[in-house]
Amino acid sequence: MQAVLDYLAQNQNRFLEELCAYVRFPSVSAQPQHRGDLLACAEWLVQHCQSIGLKARLCPTAGHPVVIASTPVVPGASAKRPRFLVYGHYDVQPPEPFELWTSPPFEPRLEGRSLFARGATDNKGQNLAHLKAVEAYLKTNTPLPCDITFVLEGEEEVGSKSLGDFLLANQAELACDAIVISDTGMPSKKHPALTYALRGIAAFEVTLHGPARDLHSGIFGGTVDNPAMALCQMLGKLRDKNGRVAIPGFYDQVKPLAAFERKQFARLPYKESDYKKLLGVKQLFGEKGYTPIEQRSARPTLEINGLTSGYQGEGSKTIVPSWARVKITTRLVPDQNPARIIKLVQQHLKKLCPPSIRMEITAGHGAEPYLVSPTSPHAQAALRALKSAFGCEPVIMREGGSIPIVNSFKKILGADALMLGLALPDDNAHSPNEKFDLDCFEKGQVMSAQLWQELSK
Numbered sequence: 221m222q223a224v225l226d227y228l229a230q231n232q233n234r235f236l237e238e239l240c241a242y243v244r245f246p247s248v249s250a251q252p253q254h255r256g257d258l259l260a261c262a263e264w265l266v267q268h269c270q271s272i273g274l275k276a277r278l279c280p281t282a283g284h285p286v287v288i289a290s291t292p293v294v295p296g297a298s299a300k301r302p303r304f305l306v307y308g309h310y311d312v313q314p315p316e317p318f319e320l321w322t323s324p325p326f327e328p329r330l331e332g333r334s335l336f337a338r339g340a341t342d343n344k345g346q347n348l349a350h351l352k353a354v355e356a357y358l359k360t361n362t363p364l365p366c367d368i369t370f371v372l373e374g375e376e377e378v379g380s381k382s383l384g385d386f387l388l389a390n391q392a393e394l395a396c397d398a399i400v401i402s403d404t405g406m407p408s409k410k411h412p413a414l415t416y417a418l419r420g421i422a423a424f425e426v427t428l429h430g431p432a433r434d435l436h437s438g439i440f441g442g443t444v445d446n447p448a449m450a451l452c453q454m455l456g457k458l459r460d461k462n463g464r465v466a467i468p469g470f471y472d473q474v475k476p477l478a479a480f481e482r483k484q485f486a487r488l489p490y491k492e493s494d495y496k497k498l499l500g501v502k503q504l505f506g507e508k509g510y511t512p513i514e515q516r517s518a519r520p521t522l523e524i525n526g527l528t529s530g531y532q533g534e535g536s537k538t539i540v541p542s543w544a545r546v547k548i549t550t551r552l553v554p555d556q557n558p559a560r561i562i563k564l565v566q567q568h569l570k571k572l573c574p575p576s577i578r579m580e581i582t583a584g585h586g587a588e589p590y591l592v593s594p595t596s597p598h599a600q601a602a603l604r605a606l607k608s609a610f611g612c613e614p615v616i617m618r619e620g621g622s623i624p625i626v627n628s629f630k631k632i633l634g635a636d637a638l639m640l641g642l643a644l645p646d647d648n649a650h651s652p653n654e655k656f657d658l659d660c661f662e663k664g665q666v667m668s669a670q671l672w673q674e675l676s677k
């Protein structure tokens with residue numbers, strides 16, 4: 221094991237260069253023009269996995285390819301030898317708005333211990349940390365106590381549309397004891413974390429149609445409904461003054477927070493002034509009766525993600541726009557169900573839409589919320605690995621983000637996810653100037669190296 225740790229310590233410079241090569245691919249899954257970049261990134265991964273001694277292949281899907289890479293078969297190994305999957309994603313969020321980046325999103329820039337680039341923390345740096353840990357075992361001929369298969373997909377940021385079918389088709393090959401995922405966060409470098417719950421998600425788009433074309437607002441305004449105005453009025457009714465989602469039935473399936481959980485949340489490091497500073501706000505806003513940690517990880521929400529209508533260019537243009545569109549996601553907690561929530565939203569918006577407007581609603585991706593035991597033997601093993609690598613007591617927490625595929629792992633492979641996030645709160649995931657901390661990168665590698673020992677005990 222010492223050889224593994226020494227190998228990691230000695231190769232950090234090269235690992236950094238490799239991370240730079242990885243983040244240079246503009247693998248933006250939401251934008252069709254980047255299809256080729258996703259393929260190139262997946263091909264790079266296959267090559268990289270092969271170069272570190274894994275058996276790797278590119279698997280085409282209906283969408284972007286999946287990369288599968290496995291540790292070599294150990295001759296004569298017992299049938300009981302443990303087997304783990306490491307899940308990660310090589311696709312990234314759109315980098316826009318470009319003008320807010322200090323340096324171009326796909327040209328990595330190192331400043332102190334921070335590597336700035338889109339995808340650095342979410343999720344390339346985090347999955348590369350696991351690859352480097354396994355590389356250290358393979359290159360130092362240190363026997364691994366378990367078999368490991370990497371599943372790296374290119375559609376996580378758009379809802380993992382193809383991966384479910386892929387899991388079904390490759391169920392036997394992917395059978396495992398647990399799935400290790402580093403695609404979440406930790407409160408600080410002194411608080412490494414095991415995440416035991418994620419929120420689910422339901423996405424949809426609403427388009428309101430008014431006049432057949434943009435109209436002169438002086439000549440026709442006053443006689444025709446304005447879809448932008450109608451949309452604002454409808455959206456304004458989706459939240460009440462207590463910060464609750466005002467859609468009938470929305471909270472029906474929500475399980476109340478248990479007292480022990482609220483106690484646990486209250487122990488997590490949190491300072492309101494630091495949090496406000498991080499977010500750039502003077503005042504927080506959230507559902508009454510819950511703390512910010514509860515609001516952002518264990519309570520459901522509805523957010524407008526994008527809102528478009530009319531003229532967006534410089535100066536003014538006097539029109540009544542022909543249409544208005546909003547992109548919305550709701551975050552869900554146990555036991556809410558995305559399909560049911562979409563139905564409730566549709567019914568409610570239909571009621572709110574005035575007869576002078578034609579409404580179109582399209583449902584997008586959805587994922588169920590996820591909750592797993594934080595006290596299982598695997599979870600205990602993970603906590604030991606975190607403690608040993610980071611040198612401090614780990615915390616257990618719930619997270620507000622979603623990783624759509626975790627539920628399919630459970631349903632199709634019957635395996636639970638062990639979520640050991642390496643992202644810091646100020647990593648700017650999904651925002652301009654995303655970064656990854658190189659201490660998290662290195663400690664993440666050490667954590668992964670220890671994890672295989674702890675999990676296989």
Ligand code: BES
Binds near residue numbers: 587
């Ligand atoms: N890494 C995130 C998920 C995450 C972040 C979980 C922080 C917990 C804490 C992942 O890449 C992500 O952004 N997922 C999307 C999924 C969606 C597009 C279906 C999300 O949560 O918005």
Ligand code: ZN
Binds near residue numbers: 313
């Ligand atoms: Zn993400």
